[in-house]
Amino acid sequence: MSAPSAVAALSLPKTSESENLLKIRHSMSHVLAMAVQKLFPKAQVTIGPWTENGFYYDFDNPEPFTEADLKAIKKEMGKIIGRRLPLERLVVSREEAEARIKAQNEPYKLEILAGITEPISLYTLGEDWWDLCAGPHVANTSELNPKAFELESVAGAYWRGDETKAQLQRIYGTAWETPEQLAEYKRRKEEALRRDHRRLGSDLDLFSIEDEAGAGLVFWHPRGARTRLLIEDFWRQAHFDAGYELLYTPHVADLSLWKTSGHLDFYSESMFGPMQVDERQYQLKPMNCPFHVLTYASTLRSYRELPIRWAELGTVYRYERPGVMHGLMRVRGFTQDDAHVFCLPDQITGEIVRILDLTEQILSMFDFKTYEINLSTRPEKSIGDDAVWDLATNGLIEALERKGWAYKIDAGGGAFYGPKIDLKIEDAIGRMWQCSTIQLDFNLPERFDLEYVAADGTRQRPIMIHRAIFGSLERFFGIMTENYAGDFPFWLAPEQIRLLPVTDEVRPYAEQLLARFKAAGVRASIDCSGDRLGKLIRNGEHMKIPVLAVIGAKEAETNQASVRSRRDGDLGPMDQQTLLEATERANRERLLSPFAALG
RNA sequence: GCCCUUGUAGCUCAGUGGUAGAGCACUCCCUUGGUAAGGGAGAGGUCACGAGUUCAAAUCUCGUCAAGGGCUCCA
Numbered sequence: 001m002s003a004p005s006a007v008a009a010l011s012l013p014k015t016s017e018s019e020n021l022l023k024i025r026h027s028m029s030h031v032l033a034m035a036v037q038k039l040f041p042k043a044q045v046t047i048g049p050w051t052e053n054g055f056y057y058d059f060d061n062p063e064p065f066t067e068a069d070l071k072a073i074k075k076e077m078g079k080i081i082g083r084r085l086p087l088e089r090l091v092v093s094r095e096e097a098e099a100r101i102k103a104q105n106e107p108y109k110l111e112i113l114a115g116i117t118e119p120i121s122l123y124t125l126g127e128d129w130w131d132l133c134a135g136p137h138v139a140n141t142s143e144l145n146p147k148a149f150e151l152e153s154v155a156g157a158y159w160r161g162d163e164t165k166a167q168l169q170r171i172y173g174t175a176w177e178t179p180e181q182l183a184e185y186k187r188r189k190e191e192a193l194r195r196d197h198r199r200l201g202s203d204l205d206l207f208s209i210e211d212e213a214g215a216g217l218v219f220w221h222p223r224g225a226r227t228r229l230l231i232e233d234f235w236r237q238a239h240f241d242a243g244y245e246l247l248y249t250p251h252v253a254d255l256s257l258w259k260t261s262g263h264l265d266f267y268s269e270s271m272f273g274p275m276q277v278d279e280r281q282y283q284l285k286p287m288n289c290p291f292h293v294l295t296y297a298s299t300l301r302s303y304r305e306l307p308i309r310w311a312e313l314g315t316v317y318r319y320e321r322p323g324v325m326h327g328l329m330r331v332r333g334f335t336q337d338d339a340h341v342f343c344l345p346d347q348i349t350g351e352i353v354r355i356l357d358l359t360e361q362i363l364s365m366f367d368f369k370t371y372e373i374n375l376s377t378r379p380e381k382s383i384g385d386d387a388v389w390d391l392a393t394n395g396l397i398e399a400l401e402r403k404g405w406a407y408k409i410d411a412g413g414g415a416f417y418g419p420k421i422d423l424k425i426e427d428a429i430g431r432m433w434q435c436s437t438i439q440l441d442f443n444l445p446e447r448f449d450l451e452y453v454a455a456d457g458t459r460q461r462p463i464m465i466h467r468a469i470f471g472s473l474e475r476f477f478g479i480m481t482e483n484y485a486g487d488f489p490f491w492l493a494p495e496q497i498r499l500l501p502v503t504d505e506v507r508p509y510a511e512q513l514l515a516r517f518k519a520a521g522v523r524a525s526i527d528c529s530g531d532r533l534g535k536l537i538r539n540g541e542h543m544k545i546p547v548l549a550v551i552g553a554k555e556a557e558t559n560q561a562s563v564r565s566r567r568d569g570d571l572g573p574m575d576q577q578t579l580l581e582a583t584e585r586a587n588r589e590r591l592l593s594p595f596a597a598l599g
Numbered sequence: 600g601c602c603c604u605u606g607u608a609g610c611u612c613a614g615u616g617g618u619a620g621a622g623c624a625c626u627c628c629c630u631u632g633g634u635a636a637g638g639g640a641g642a643g644g645u646c647a648c649g650a651g652u653u654c655a656a657a658u659c660u661c662g663u664c665a666a667g668g669g670c671u672c673c674a
Contacts, residue, residue, distance in 0.1 A: 064603055155669030156602025163671045167602050170669070198667095202610075211647070211665055266674060321600055322665090324672065415674065503631045530630095531637085538635035552633055564634065 010184040012176075014052045019136075020177065025050035027087060027137040028077075028149055028175040029057045034129040035076035036061075036171070039069075045131065046108040046159060046168060053185065054174030058157055060108065061169050065154045070171070074151045084142040085126035089135055091119045097132065108159065148182045149175035191429060197478040198327040200486040204543060206494075207328070216325040216332030218474055223494035226523070228477060230492050232313060234365065234590065235337060235470070242358045244309040244339060249291035251315060255281040260447055261290045270318045288314035289441075289466060292340040293448045296462075301452040306462060307347050311339035313473065328478035335473040341465040342450070345391055348463055352399030352421070352438060359423060359436050359469050365590060366480050367489075368425035372432055373405055376413035376420050383416060384442035392440045392463070393419045417443035427483040435471040435479065440464070487566060490546045490583070491590040497524040497583065498545045499561070500536040502552035509556035513549075513576060520584045537564070546593070549579070567593040 015022050029048035032055070036043050040061055048057030059065075065073070092100070094113070097120050101109045109132050113120070123137055124130040138144065150173060157170040176182045193199070201207045206224030209217065220228060236246065255274050258264045263271070267286065274281045285291070292310055301308070315335045324330055341351050363369075375396055378389050396419055400407050407421075414420055418440035424432040441464040444450075451459040470476035481488075490496060497517060501510045510526050517524035527536050533550065540548040549561035554573070561579060563571040586594035 066603090153668055154603065157670045158601075161671070163601065167670080169602075172669080209666090215665065263674090270673080318673085321672065323600065323670095325666090330673075417674090500634085502633055505631075532630090532632050533634060534632090535636055536634085541635060548634085550634065554633085562634080570634070 010180060012181060012184055012188070015050045016052065021175075022050055023136055023138045024144060024177065025055040025175050026133075026135070027141070028144060028173060029055040030087070030123065030125050030129075030131055030133070030137065031077050031080050031141065031144065032057045032073065032151070032171060032173060033059075033131060034080055034125055035073050037129070039072060039076055040065075044106055044108055047112070048131070051172075054152070054172065056170050056172045058159070058168040058170045060159075060166060065169050065171060067154075070151045070154060073171070074149075077149070077151075078146045080125075081141045081144045081146045083126065084140055086124075086140050087137045088124045089121055089137075090124065090130075091121050094118070094120055097122065100130075101132065144175070145178060147179045148177060149173060150182065150186075188429065192431075192482075195429070195482040195485045196327075197329075197481040200481050201327070204486055206481070209327075209331075214332070215322065216320055216330070218328060218331055218333065224477070226494040227488060227492050228473060231470075231473070231477070231480075235313070235362065238358060238362055239311045239339070242309075242354065242361075244311045247292060247295060247310050247312040249288060249295070249312060249314065250285070251317075252282045252284050253291070255283045257290050257294070258283050261293075261444060262447055263287070263290075270320075272317050272319055284317045285314075286316050286318045288312055288316065288336060288338045289340065289444060290448070292338075293444055293450065293464075296340075296342055296450055297448055301342075301462070303344060303452050303454050303460070306452060307341050307343035307351055309339065309341050309351075311337070314338045328474040331472075331474050334475065337468050337470045337473060337476075339467050341467070342445075342452075342462040343465065345463055348392060348395030348440070348465075349398045349402070351465060352396055353402050355438055355465070355467050356399060356403045356405070356421075362469050363425055363436070367483065367592075368427070370426040371405070372424040372426070373400065373407035374410050374413070374422045374424075375400065375407050376410040376415075376422065378414055378419060379412045379416060381416055382414070383446075384418070388442055389419065392442075396421055396438075396440070415439060415441075417441050425479075427479065428485070433479045435476055436467070436469050437471065438465065438467040441466055486544050488544070488546070489590070489592040490567075490586045490594055491592075493523070493544075493546045495523055495525055495543070495545050496587075497522060497547040497549055498536075498540045498543075499524060499526045500533060500540065500548055500550050501526065501528075502533050502550065504530070506551050506553060506556045510551050513551070513561065516576065516580060517583070520580055521587060522580070522583045541566070547583070563595075565593060565595055568595045571595060 013021060015025055026049070029050065033045050033048055036057070036059055037045065043059045043061040046058040046060065048055065097113055098110065100122070101113060112132060120132070121134060122130050123133045123135060152172045152174055155170045155172065156167050159165040159168055174182070174185060176185060201224070204223060205221050206227070207221055208219045209215070210219055213219070239246065252275075255264070258271070263286065271286045272284045274283050292312070295310065296308065313335050315333065317333045320330060320332050325332070341355070343351050377393055400421070420437060420439040422434055423436040424434045426432055445461050445464050450462055450464070452462050454460045499510045499514060501507050514524050514526055527539070529536070537548060544566065546566050548564040550564065551561050555561050558573070559576050560573040561576065563574045563579065565571055582594040585591070
């Protein structure tokens with residue numbers, strides 16, 4: 001059985017949740033650095049912090065480290081641990097620290113020293129190695145388990161995270177209290193690999209990215225397209241029900257539109273270049289907002305019309321730098337589930353609550369039910385006056401309070417044009433993904449001079465809210481695929497039932513059953529390969545078809561099918577009518593499985 | 600864009616300078632078989648692309664493109 005949430009028995013604390021792991025990992029990075037400097041005397045040390053699952057250390061070394069180097073380094077680390085070396089904290093004066101660092105010829109450490117304040121501490125590791133460090137650490141390397149750590153990879157990283165500065169060699173490692181924890185960690189990594197949407201995308205024939213077409217451009221194959229369409233249908237219906245209207249807008253438009261919007265000034269690096277058509281320059285759209293704004297401005301609006309809620313599955317193209325593309329998660333052409341709400345100032349809170357409700361309704365349909373919410377407030381560089389910012393920010397806060405959702409405040413983290421709410425979802429293996437965003441915008445209505453006629457006949461500026469729930473269909477599809485490990489819920493499966501005829505004699509019966517499924521809107525097929533049943537089952541399971549229906553002489557005689565469900569196991573023979581009704585209902589009610597209620 | 604690694608059949612990969620390989624998938628034949636691979640035969644590749652070195656390049660060198668692990672970026 002491969003239930004979507006095959007979780008581990010052994011709990012694995014994060015570093016931030018365990019003082020002991022923090023010490024182990026931090027000390028491990030020192031052991032790593034000591035080992036590297038022993039084997040590579042030219043390597044200069046920089047920083048070596050813990051991460052949530054392990055640690056890393058950045059070195060400046062003339063030669064990049066190889067896989068073979070990692071093995072040697074790991075062995076050396078084992079030796080250091082075996083020597084049961086004490087780690088001791090020394091508080092020193094700035095002068096002494098400087099002298100010690102200079103004696104070692106470690107320019108990066110000198111730079112770090114210049115940036116820290118007293119007390120200045122360093123940690124020794126045995127007699128002959130030490131590192132400038134705030135700690136804390138274990139007292140002795142005997143507290144480190146040589147069988148519970150691993151060096152994972154080597155990667156490039158910039159000094160101080162600044163791409164204009166030197167590129168260093170970063171060695172990543174992981175360390176745990178026990179070998180059992182390490183084994184569990186490795187199992188989870190493999191689980192993540194098994195769920196990788198890029199692998200599932202090709203195994204299940206969902207989508208591909210073609211070299212000849214270019215990086216970051218997605219080809220949706222029939223199976224992926226079918227599931228995407230089901231997501232879109234659900235999304236559209238939910239939006240109509242929530243009081244939205246849908247728009248279609250062009251993919252290109254006159255460049256001047258992007259001058260007016262301001263994108264040309266601060267976003268041009270992320271845009272595909274303009275194209276000359278006749279006497280005008282056109283721009284492939286990197287976002288939908290200006291189009292919705294133009295639609296708003298196409299006629300004079302009354303306050304009675306507000307709020308206006310417009311949504312669009314809008315396909316946009318953005319120039320992403322080579323090397324940043326990643327499967328469906330980061331692409332150059334993608335479809336946003338974009339919407340814009342134009343409303344009166346006193347409608348903000350109500351509209352935000354409606355958006356949060358809709359977001360919850362839509363995300364929970366894909367079994368994302370745990371959220372992490374961030375409210376980002378006014379940054380230093382921003383436009384608009386205080387009163388509007390206060391009104392808007394308080395509106396967001398009140399909406400969150402009314403919804404009863406816990407949230408964190410990212411002070412000063414908002415866009416220059418307005419405050420925002422970001423929502424992260426947690427997937428089946430505990431990873432967080434940011435998809436949904438709600439942003440207030442004081443900029444575009446100003447730039448496009450949007451107005452409505454108020455009750456007193458004066459012209460007023462509407463409040464504009466941007467929001468996306470999936471963010472991008474591509475990215476969400478990737479996250480959802482990994483969340484389900486490719487085992488889509490029944491209602492989303494591109495192929496829902498595969499009929500497996502045991503012999504050719506029962507083909508006519510299978511054809512007749514197939515016709516009934518199709519008439520009922522159930523996505524069924526027959527495996528006509530002529531292979532033996534064992535092979536048919538195997539192929540069906542590999543493609544993660546939710547329901548396999550075995551049809552042999554017995555079933556043909558009794559108007560039945562023997563049902564094998566990925567989620568519910570072998571259910572034995574079932575009447576045609578029962579099966580039809582259960583599957584049709586599962587589609588209508590968008591169920592995970594047609595058989596849960598039968599159990 | 601930067602560092603490292605990789606690119607061979609639809610997929611997963613082997614092949615270290617001398618005529619291109621395997622398993623699965625595909626096509627055909629035999630088999631009509633009851634819950635995770637029945638047997639046989641066949642077809643399928645400009646070894647990512649371009650240049651260079653060499654009598655000879657999948658193999659060595661350089662460049663381009665793309666992918667993977669990271670960094671940076673993702674208003």
